Amino acid sequence: EAGVTQFPSHSVIEKGQTVTLRCDPISGHDNLYWYRRVMGKEIKFLLHFVKESKQDESGMPNNRFLAERTGGTYSTLKVQPAELEDSGVYFCASSQSLNPQETQYFGPGTRLLVL
Amino acid sequence: AQSVTQLDSHVSVSEGTPVLLRCNYSSSYSPSLFWYVQHPNKGLQLLLKYTSAATLVKGINGFEAEFKKSETSFHLTKPSAHMSDAAEYFCVVTLDTGRRALTFGSGTRLQVQP
Numbered sequence: 001e002a003g004v005t006q007f008p009s010h011s012v013i014e015k016g017q018t019v020t021l022r023c024d025p026i027s028g029h030d031n032l033y034w035y036r037r038v039m040g041k042e043i044k045f046l047l048h049f050v051k052e053s054k055q056d057e058s059g060m061p062n063n064r065f066l067a068e069r070t071g072g073t074y075s076t077l078k079v080q081p082a083e084l085e086d087s088g089v090y091f092c093a094s095s096q097s098l099n100p101q102e103t104q105y106f107g108p109g110t111r112l113l114v115l
Numbered sequence: 116a117q118s119v120t121q122l123d124s125h126v127s128v129s130e131g132t133p134v135l136l137r138c139n140y141s142s143s144y145s146p147s148l149f150w151y152v153q154h155p156n157k158g159l160q161l162l163l164k165y166t167s168a169a170t171l172v173k174g175i176n177g178f179e180a181e182f183k184k185s186e187t188s189f190h191l192t193k194p195s196a197h198m199s200d201a202a203e204y205f206c207v208v209t210l211d212t213g214r215r216a217l218t219f220g221s222g223t224r225l226q227v228q229p
Contacts, residue, residue, distance in 0.1 A: 035219075042220070042222070043205065043219040045216035048216060055215075056215070058216070091158070093159075093217075100209050101164065106151070108156075
């Protein structure tokens with residue numbers, strides 16, 4: 001069974017540019033989550049999709065971040081325009097059910113560097 | 116509100132000696148607790164989870180953790196460290212409420228000396 005995959009693995013862009021990160025969850029997982037770890041800080045929750053609907057987007061930092069999950073399969077996270085403080089590692093996770101004890105399976109992350 | 120405190124940012128042990136990574140949590144509700152590990156340039160992998168079935172939880176690679184409600188702790192232990200255990204470890208909590216967002220501790224980097 002394939003795990004959670006993320007693309008690209010690394011991205012280096014200049015301030016003001018746009019970057020789009022992609023996440024493919026485990027097949028059959030309705031729940032998809034985005035997290036990020038800014039340099040030197042803790043891993044923080046960004047948002048949660050149930051199928052194509054945003055269940056919880058309380059962690060999105062500002063309106064420069066746009067997440068979509070059209071069709072309820074893969075998800076994209078767009079940062080436009082990127083700022084220096086957006087540098088960090090962006091993780092995607094997926095889970096099958098909404099049970100709080102359910103394991104969230106993480107992808108390898110996308111390392112974003114904004115210069 | 117919920118929070119997780121990992122008491123040590125770095126822990127260094129010798130190969131073959133015990134490992135103790137400390138975690139305390141704060142929660143107004145019944146928590147689910149997890150330990151995740153991240154090896155260099157890899158994703159986060161679940162080590163073990165507490166789901167109220169048993170207070171002593173066994174995970175992969177010989178790790179275990181004990182849930183102590185009176186101490187609000189969920190420390191991670193392993194009897195004998197191996198070089199391959201060198202990684203960053205995260206204590207994580209989620210609540211039995213509507214939200215499924217995980218709350219992460221700041222991480223403990225484990226170094227294993229030969």
